[in-house]
Amino acid sequence: MNNITTLTLPAVGSLAAAPSTHPHERAPSLAPKRRLSSETLLGGEREIEIEHSGALYRLRLTSLGKLILTK
Template sequence: MYATLSARPQFNPTSGENANGVLQGMDMGKAAAKPASAVESRDLLKGQKAVEILHNGCIYRLQNTKLGKLILTK
């Protein structure tokens, strides 16, 4: 017997992992109940190139690059 193509896991080119393998063995109880909220980067940066973020007593720097990428450094 052969498996049908629809039974094959989907490959995720971004992470390099297949979707079924990532989800196997995970407890999706609380994670699925409350999705993470999204914040626009422009709302954080407010027209600036970089912003400092205080987290657990440490200062992190969120910086927007010329290519439009974000870098977070400690």
């Protein structure tokens, strides 16, 4: 006698995303995200310095209106 087991898989669109295990990612928050306009952040300047974890970053507005963040 031959025992055959049938495995039924869910449709691709119904698969839930696996939770991230990356240490810098947090679980999604239901609270609205804080939003700042680039004009508010730059305060009329074309470049500002941002200190983060002891490192200095520069946020610059290009002539084409794009933002560039460099360390």
